[in-house]
Amino acid sequence: MINFHLVGLALALASPAAADCSRDALLAAAESYIAVQQAGAVAGSDFAKLLDPAVAYRQNNKASDATTGIWSKALKLNHNRTILDTTQCASYTELVSTAGPYVLGVQLRHASATDAASPINLVDAIVATTGDWAFDAAKTLSYIATEDWGTLPDKDRSPRAKLQAAADAYLDMWSNSTAINAVPWGTPCARTEGSAHVTPSCKSGAPSGGSASSRNTDRRYVIDETVGSCNAFCAFGGQMPDSHEFRLVDGTLRLVHTITV
Numbered sequence: 530m531i532n533f534h535l536v537g538l539a540l541a542l543a544s545p546a547a548a549d550c551s552r553d554a555l556l557a558a559a560e561s562y563i564a565v566q567q568a569g570a571v572a573g574s575d576f577a578k579l580l581d582p583a584v585a586y587r588q589n590n591k592a593s594d595a596t597t598g599i600w601s602k603a604l605k606l607n608h609n610r611t612i613l614d615t616t617q618c619a620s621y622t623e624l625v626s627t628a629g630p631y632v633l634g635v636q637l638r639h640a641s642a643t644d645a646a647s648p649i650n651l652v653d654a655i656v657a658t659t660g661d662w663a664f665d666a667a668k669t670l671s672y673i674a675t676e677d678w679g680t681l682p683d684k685d686r687s688p689r690a691k692l693q694a695a696a697d698a699y700l701d702m703w704s705n706s707t708a709i710n711a712v713p714w715g716t717p718c719a720r721t722e723g724s725a726h727v728t729p730s731c732k733s734g735a736p737s738g739g740s741a742s743s744r745n746t747d748r749r750y751v752i753d754e755t756v757g758s759c760n761a762f763c764a765f766g767g768q769m770p771d772s773h774e775f776r777l778v779d780g781t782l783r784l785v786h787t788i789t790v
């Protein structure tokens with residue numbers, strides 16, 4: 530009986546009442562990643578202190594490590610933008626370095642979905658550079674620099690299930706001939722794919738079908754309802770490392786960014 534009470538007390542004291550996956554903590558972690566990307570070394574950084582000892586590094590859909598990935602290369606950055614997923618305790622950061630030149634997306638995932646103080650156990654990056662599909666960092670930067678990915682008023686937000694469904698419908702267009710009808714197309718919409726910029730209709734040139742073997746697989750999502758964004762990393766056509774990010778305003782698709790390696 531006494532033991533039972535002591536255990537109960539110990540659990541009560543240890544219960545993580547303060548633990549949550551706050552936007553502030555997620556943003557701080559993402560910003561410490563950005564600092565590492567500018568410095569070009571994980572070892573000894575503030576970011577290193579946030580990592581699980583068994584953290585997995587993934588670059589372009591392959592296992593990598595702390596010393597050889599893009600995070601080990603100092604980049605002069607022209608652009609950074611981060612979205613925060615407090616449900617999965619993850620973040621997505623888009624970076625452009627015209628000097629690199631690189632355009633990259635980085636997803637960070639914390640070990641506990643409910644505690645941003647839990648260690649980061651996955652650093653997942655999609656990294657495009659010269660020679661990659663339609664790559665042109667300066668053009669990408671010129672297209673996206675003036676876009677509005679800001680916080681939406683409540684009336685313009687969508688539930689996360691809708692944000693993910695829109696991303697999935699879009700990614701399904703290459704393998705499903707009717708998925709195009711499930712995308713919540715909006716106007717005006719701007720689609721930036723490296724050096725390509727399509728506006729005011731993102732539907733222009735959209736595919737309608739293909740075979741099941743061209744399915745975009747291995748989808749990893751980061752979703753931020755406050756800005757109406759779903760980012761999805763995938764294996765494009767089952768093969769190419771790829772990032773797609775979507776912004777929905779009032780339920781309709783208004784911005785698309787892709788990074789394809």
Ligand SMILES: *[C@@H]1O[C@H](CO)[C@@H](O)[C@H](O)[C@H]1NC(C)=O
Pocket residue numbers: 563567606607608609610
């Ligand atoms: C990240 O972008 C913000 C503007 O959104 C800017 O104020 C900040 O200096 C940038 N950080 C880096 C490291 O470039």
Ligand SMILES: *[C@@H]1O[C@H](CO)[C@@H](O)[C@H](O)[C@H]1NC(C)=O
Pocket residue numbers: 698701705706707708710711
């Ligand atoms: C194709 O997409 C449509 C619209 O989203 C969906 O209803 C249907 O189930 C999909 N078909 C397959 C085979 O996934």
